[in-house]
Amino acid sequence: MENLLTDRDFWVKYWESKTDLSVTIPSTYLFHRQLADIVTTNKVQTAIELGGFPGYYAVFLKKYLKLDVTLLDYFVHPPITEQLLKTNGLASDDIHIIETDLFNYTPEKQYDLVLSCGLIEHFNDTADIINRHIAFIKPGGTLFITLPNFKALNGWFQKNFDKENYDKHNINCMDPALLAKICKDAGLEVVQSRYFGRFSLWLENEKQKSLPVRLLKKTMWLGGKLFTKVFAFDSKQLSPYIILEAKKS
Numbered sequence: 001m002e003n004l005l006t007d008r009d010f011w012v013k014y015w016e017s018k019t020d021l022s023v024t025i026p027s028t029y030l031f032h033r034q035l036a037d038i039v040t041t042n043k044v045q046t047a048i049e050l051g052g053f054p055g056y057y058a059v060f061l062k063k064y065l066k067l068d069v070t071l072l073d074y075f076v077h078p079p080i081t082e083q084l085l086k087t088n089g090l091a092s093d094d095i096h097i098i099e100t101d102l103f104n105y106t107p108e109k110q111y112d113l114v115l116s117c118g119l120i121e122h123f124n125d126t127a128d129i130i131n132r133h134i135a136f137i138k139p140g141g142t143l144f145i146t147l148p149n150f151k152a153l154n155g156w157f158q159k160n161f162d163k164e165n166y167d168k169h170n171i172n173c174m175d176p177a178l179l180a181k182i183c184k185d186a187g188l189e190v191v192q193s194r195y196f197g198r199f200s201l202w203l204e205n206e207k208q209k210s211l212p213v214r215l216l217k218k219t220m221w222l223g224g225k226l227f228t229k230v231f232a233f234d235s236k237q238l239s240p241y242i243i244l245e246a247k248k249s
Helices: 008-016 032-042 056-065 078-087 126-134 153-161 176-185 211-230
Strands: 046-050 068-073 095-099 111-117 137-148 188-196 241-248
Touching: 032 056, 032 111, 032 137, 032 241, 046 056, 056 068, 056 078, 056 095, 056 111, 078 095, 111 126, 126 137, 126 176, 137 188, 153 211, 176 188, 176 241
Parallel strands: 046 068, 046 111, 068 095, 111 137
Antiparallel strands: 137 241, 188 241
């Protein structure tokens, strides 16, 4: 339990606080190019999204890349996932669901692609959680992990205006060099481990924040977008995400 920065109660409250979860996933969904390249280059047929409820990336992979997809998470509320599938023109059985504790689960099969988006930063032991991903990968398969970069300006904003959410994240793991080393130590070939994206700011449950905080966020967001439109590059200081891609031999 010391490895966890969140618990089941946190995630139940988190998802209960959300509205309009059943959204149409666009073909240009975040990281769509990276995922499409992986699927095409490696002839991917099967994929599993870890910690991905309600299943946005699982839906993307099924809807647009036509993969055999599984979603695994500690907390799954079936009506939400079923409505998400329906909204995106998919049947309720188009995605396999596994509701389980990743730390007490032995993979029953392995997959061509194992991905998580915003999962590993909620654990203190980064090597352990990444190695749990690796256990799901077929030989020759691909690992794809994304996480927020709270060492960037976005992290400063989170720390000062949403400290409770900030404290649910392992800031030390937000280091491309560290992530690459963990994968290399596990015998994987690192394809890329880098900062990703020009600039962004966000707040959980933004509508509940005070007006001055929302105005500051909007002002900083606009300023950052204008700056990175002129000076377009990925960086530790401004990029909102980190992406990791590695292959299992």
